Amino acid sequence: MGCDGGSIPKRDELVKQKQRKAKVDQNILNRVHWFSCALSKKALSSPVVSCGLGKLYNRDAILEFLLDRTAYGDGDLICKHIKSLKDVVTLQLELNPSFSEAQSASLTNHDQEPISRYICPITMKEMNGKHRFVYLDTCGCVMSEQAMKEVPSKTCIKCTKPYEAVNVIVLNPRAEELEAMELALLEKQARIAAEKKEKKKAKANKKELEFMNGADSKLLDSTTSSSSKRKLDEATTTDSHKHKKQHTTTTTTTATLSSTHSLTAAVAAKVAEQMAVNASRQKSSAIQSLYNNGRVSKENFMNR
Template structure:
């Protein structure tokens, strides 16, 4: 055991123990998550966008990824849930007045120096550097600290007064234990959006069908109206023709009647005149006879009287 050049093994060399997970410096994680793009690993520069899981990206990097999903080696692992530019929201960030470009470059490379954030909360003026929880609203894209949102309870955005619901509040760079719940919420939101799109398509299709039916009905009504108008015009023309023909017939039938009436009147007048002449002759002869008869026999005359 001794003076033979051997060695005594220790217990940790004979028994396998569970390896301890390496602890990562939280300051380094904050710099990675809050000051650099999650996809390209480049410093964040406006315009900055975020997804439903609260990760921060440069908009240019997202566009490159959508054009070529192999543009970044680990792109599918980081943002596989991003299918189009509609899956991200452009953030409205409040600039930090005490920030300078030179100061940012030195603070990111020097780990001993505290980095200065480009952005702050518009309500509490806290820096967005990972020490404070920040949220954004996916309805308007406004970014603020979670403390400001809790201190001013409202159903409208504090910054732009746009209405929102609780599920519209997205935590930026959430904790690992919060990611599972956020993934479920994101999946439910995507399903709800797809259902709304389907309903809109159905409503649009039904509206088009209704417009077609209304158009067909209006055209049929126009045809019916024009046909009725033509029929009325034809009926009116026919009635005018019939009336004119009837008037002509009446006039033509009246003319022979009047001529026959005149001829009949002339004949009656001639006959009456003849009768009056006969009566007058009779009266004259009776007056002469009375001169000679004087009440005596009919055989007595002027000579034998």
């Protein structure tokens, strides 16, 4: 087998072996995740936002994506869970005083260690991927995980706003943490949707109750108005009857008095007439001829 120009095959050439995963340089990954926008791949610049999965974006890129979801080729794969600006939180980042714009060009130079634009406000550590950073979705304050552990509190160390454990979001989490964060994000979105549905239902019930109360009030007002009107009509009718009765009584009394006065006048006239007749009789010449002031003037056959 020698000197014939042949070659001896190796074992890996004869036996199929499982392919090994290509190792990725961690420094390159850190530069991609911590120094550039996950969507536009441009350098991070304020304002910076983050989603529930801890990815970092430029706010301008998110706005462009929401206006046109085809603006970036892999947008639906990277941030398909972002439906509106409510799904992202604007981060309150602490600027690194050692950073300068001239050093931003070092991102393309893999031989030079880049300087992060942002640092932890408590420990002053750079946000470059070598240290774990977290943010609070209640206020957006960003700090290192070490600072949060060293100063345990129920309020934000930077702005003193209260928060719970579920409000702590890890920035650029590990692969094993990402799955758990995706499940937590789905649960949060489902809970928010259920709360919105309950609020909408409560609002509809409130409107319906107000409408029913308004209808009952109108019905009560109309009933009260009808009752009042009926009572007013009855009172008016009663008063009219009273006035009519009083007028009738007054007319009857007047007629009775007038009749009485007429009768009295007739009787008086008749008496006066009789008296006049009597007076005329007394003054009759035949009677007076019989008497001459009580003296008999001459005896005759009439007064004998």
